[in-house]
Amino acid sequence: MSDKTPMYREGSAAIESEIKRMTELEWPLEVSAELLPADLKQKTLGDVGAGPNPNLGKLVRFRGGKYVALDSNLTMAKLQVGSENRAVQGDVVALPFADKSLDILHTRFVIMNLPENLRVGAIKELFRCGKENIIMDYNWEKFTSSNPTVLDFVAHARRVAEFAGVDLDHGAKLEGLVQETLLGIAVGVKIFNQGPIRNYSTLVGLTKSMQGLIINLENIEKQRAGQEGRPVNEALLKELDGIKITMEECGKEFAKLATEPDESKVPTFTPPDIVAVTF
Numbered sequence: 001m002s003d004k005t006p007m008y009r010e011g012s013a014a015i016e017s018e019i020k021r022m023t024e025l026e027w028p029l030e031v032s033a034e035l036l037p038a039d040l041k042q043k044t045l046g047d048v049g050a051g052p053n054p055n056l057g058k059l060v061r062f063r064g065g066k067y068v069a070l071d072s073n074l075t076m077a078k079l080q081v082g083s084e085n086r087a088v089q090g091d092v093v094a095l096p097f098a099d100k101s102l103d104i105l106h107t108r109f110v111i112m113n114l115p116e117n118l119r120v121g122a123i124k125e126l127f128r129c130g131k132e133n134i135i136m137d138y139n140w141e142k143f144t145s146s147n148p149t150v151l152d153f154v155a156h157a158r159r160v161a162e163f164a165g166v167d168l169d170h171g172a173k174l175e176g177l178v179q180e181t182l183l184g185i186a187v188g189v190k191i192f193n194q195g196p197i198r199n200y201s202t203l204v205g206l207t208k209s210m211q212g213l214i215i216n217l218e219n220i221e222k223q224r225a226g227q228e229g230r231p232v233n234e235a236l237l238k239e240l241d242g243i244k245i246t247m248e249e250c251g252k253e254f255a256k257l258a259t260e261p262d263e264s265k266v267p268t269f270t271p272p273d274i275v276a277v278t279f
């Protein structure tokens, strides 16, 4: 289940920083709030790959609906239960729900993290279970800044994502993939961007998650080499180690910028788009 996605391995190095980062992010909730109906009375919303943040559940209850969180990672599912949300452990490619049993399925930043060969199956499964679906992914194509450290960070994060099988531009492909998978079904598309902004604390969180992900990738390589009885790929480990150092340095500069009182000294950046596809 979550072992398919290197970032979300149970008990791994990345989990703690990812939990912190995902719990602190506010903008994705604002996007979801805009996409969801204002009145959710008599409606049940399933949040697939819900992560640790309890706030979508609160919003759904506030609007009169019922909320069910699902995550393949037991730590995430438990955090949702602890916050009064209903939660189940499950896999987006084999959902434990009957056909069309959820009024709305909400799947944010999950498909882009799945290995490529599982994405079509996940979309079919969401279509099977949800009367309506909202899928959101990031698109990093326009993630830019006049600050060279941001550009350096983006280039190195792209390399890590490549190793991890994460598609940082998946938002740009989402509409086409849903249409291809569901044979020309009509989809709605909305693109959200909050930039240009100076909110460097979100980038600090990202550098920490990237460092955790690199440790996971290094451990996965060592484990695989052991299982396959081959030497570890030293070139890969060396490159990952180098990126880890770059991430640390980017993180330090972002942390300084996050607390800089003089706004004129803080260059803006345009964060990734959030692309939402509804069907």
Ligand SMILES: C[S@@+](CC[C@H](N)C(=O)[O-])C[C@H]1O[C@@H](n2cnc3c(N)ncnc32)[C@H](O)[C@@H]1O
Pocket (backbone or CB within 6 Å): 001, 002, 004, 005, 008, 022, 028, 048, 049, 050, 051, 052, 053, 070, 071, 072, 073, 076, 090, 091, 092, 093, 107, 108, 109, 110, 113, 114
């Ligand atoms: C980037 S986080 C997004 C969390 C949340 N949707 C949000 O927007 O804050 C991705 C989440 O998907 C979960 N996940 C990864 N693979 C999954 C799978 N195959 N089935 C269900 N959940 C999965 C991870 O454990 C993680 O909680």
